[in-house]
Amino acid sequence: MSHSLLVRPAQARHVPALLELLDALFRLESDFAFDAGKAERGLRMLLGQDDALALAAEARGRVVGLCTVQTVISTAEGGPVGWVEDVVVAEDWRGRGVGRRLLAEAERWAAERGLTRLQLLADGDNRAALDFYDRLGWGATRLVCRRRTL
Numbered sequence: 001m002s003h004s005l006l007v008r009p010a011q012a013r014h015v016p017a018l019l020e021l022l023d024a025l026f027r028l029e030s031d032f033a034f035d036a037g038k039a040e041r042g043l044r045m046l047l048g049q050d051d052a053l054a055l056a057a058e059a060r061g062r063v064v065g066l067c068t069v070q071t072v073i074s075t076a077e078g079g080p081v082g083w084v085e086d087v088v089v090a091e092d093w094r095g096r097g098v099g100r101r102l103l104a105e106a107e108r109w110a111a112e113r114g115l116t117r118l119q120l121l122a123d124g125d126n127r128a129a130l131d132f133y134d135r136l137g138w139g140a141t142r143l144v145c146r147r148r149t150l
């Protein structure tokens with residue numbers, strides 16, 4: 001399968017398909033509500049950002065996966081690290097190596113830019129995603145997420 005899968009930086013023409021993937025992802029995460037207008041604005045901002053990456057996975061001309069990375073400065077690391085977000089694969093393409101390819105490409109991009117760590121948040125109830133990250137060698141932390149709306 002992997003020979004027919006293309007993982008590369010997303011382009012503006014991919015946005016409608018990426019919005020469908022984000023809709024599916026947000027349905028799984030009770031902390032978020034999907035808003036197509038906001039999602040599109042956010043995606044387009046990411047596409048124009050030098051220190052961020054939005055990866056699209058394409059199979060047979062169809063967008064089947066998304067993963068984004070954004071750079072922040074870590075005082076713990078003394079340099080740039082990356083936040084991985086928006087990891088989602090189309091339902092009929094799950095379990096076929098697309099997620100693994102997306103994260104491998106995100107890691108390659110991050111390492112090339114001197115990022116020393118990647119981190120992400122996952123819904124504590126999303127056992128499938130947690131098992132996926134375990135399988136890919138992502139360590140667990142004791143951190144929990146808090147937020148305050150402005």
Ligand SMILES: CC(C)(COP(=O)(O)OP(=O)(O)OC[C@H]1O[C@@H](n2cnc3c(N)ncnc32)[C@H](O)[C@@H]1OP(=O)(O)O)[C@@H](O)C(=O)NCCC(=O)NCCS
Pocket residue numbers: 025028087088089090093094095096097098099100101121122123126127128129131132133135136
């Ligand atoms: C989680 C998700 C991104 C994984 O992508 P995927 O393309 O299905 O995963 P892959 O096929 O690349 O699997 C990679 C490895 O993880 C394992 N894995 C994937 N899904 C798994 C699951 N549900 N349970 C256990 N292991 C799993 C695979 O067995 C595979 O291991 P292997 O390569 O050693 O055989 C995808 O299932 C998805 O989009 N889920 C819904 C959205 C979501 O939850 N996103 C994460 C938000 S934090």
